[in-house]
Amino acid sequence: MNDLSLPDIASQTSQHVHPLEWVGMTGITLPVRLAGEAVTAYADIGVNLDDSHARGIHMSRLYLAVQRLVHQEVEVNALRQVLEDCLASHRGLSSRTTLSLRGEVPLQRAALISPLSGWKSYPFEIRARLDEAGLQVELQLEISYSSTCPCSAALARQLIQQRFLEDFPCHQAESLEVLDWLGSSQGIVATPHSQRSTATLQLRLAADVHAIPLLDLIDQAEQALGTPVQTAVKRADEQAFALANGQNLMFCEDAARRLHKALAHFPRVSAFHLQVVHAESLHAHDATAQSHWNWY
Incomplete structure (x- = not known):
């Protein structure tokens, strides 16, 4: 029996006439590469269903399209090809398609003083959308750091x-x-490391960007904050970390302003939104601040 004889129920006319905003697949396991590292990502991919009379879309075509990314470095052009395949395979049915990839990228980070190094995971999400207005790609990252009130x-x-x-x-x-x-900050220059804090950065990439600037963004954000959490440390590293905390006393407002300034000077970005959360050690609630530029 060949495929021509198999019923195609999805191509039947729907009895309920109504277009749908998004139809697709979520949570597809996808081994990819990001910042040169192997990552197990989870993909959501879908299209809108403009044809209100069509009963459904071709799910398998979406699945096959996203397989282009398997074991490949995630780049803007690769995302574009996947989304173009999705629209081409749903011509007459759909005018918009989206893809998101989420996971954690492991990066090796050096200690502050000693020759030690260790691995740290950075949660990320890449969201791409293709429609009549063109391609839009956004990058979201979570960065952990220490903050002393x-x-x-x-x-x-x-x-x-x-x-x-x-x-x-x-x-x-x-x-x-x-x-x-x-009583001065010059006298007590170091403080014990305090509360673990998180910055969530969302960036809309400029139209001429080709590579996902994940590593550059992490480096610039951690440099702006001054107190990224560490991996392997010796006593000299812990002392240096205490010094960094003492020289970078931060309310959540301070951290948000530091990151805003850093992102405002970050190339290849057309808009951004950021949020910082300080998981307070004094209170049972968190201190939070947000900022954005050209975000809508």
Whole structure:
């Protein structure tokens, strides 16, 4: 029995006349490469159903189209080819198609001081859309970092000042200069690492971009924050991390502004939205800030 004799139920006319915004497949396991690393991604791919009389779409054609990406580096042109295949295979049925890839990319990151290094995962999602307006690609990344509350640090310095006066009462007059120094951020330059925080960055890539700028974006964001979480460390690395926290005291507003400034100078981006969440160690709730540019 050949395929010509098999019934094609999807091509039948629907009794319920109504177009659909999106029809497709979700959660397709897809081994790809991103930033040069092997990644197990999960793909959602679909089209709109303009033909209100058509009962359904050709799901298998979408599945076969996305297989183009298997074991390949994810690039803008590759995404375009997949989406063009989807529309070509649904000519007369659909005018818009979308593809999203999500997963975690493992990257090797060096320690701050020692020669050690380790692997850290960065959750990502790549969303691509092709319609009559052209191709639009967005990249979303999650970056973990440490944040120390400036208010908490100032209160801690005040306690250090008080304890100093209690321990050296006979030298209070001579110690005023030292007291001021202890109460300054220059005096207490390092703080223990505090709350783990997360930045979620969403970027719309410019039309002339070909490569997914994942690694460059991570490097620039972590440099702007100053306190990315570490992998393998020795005591010298942990001390350097304490110093970095002391020199980068941040409310969530500070972190959001740092990232906004960094993304505003990031090439190959036409719009962005960011959110930072500080999982507070004092409160049972989180502190959150958002910012965006040209985002809609």
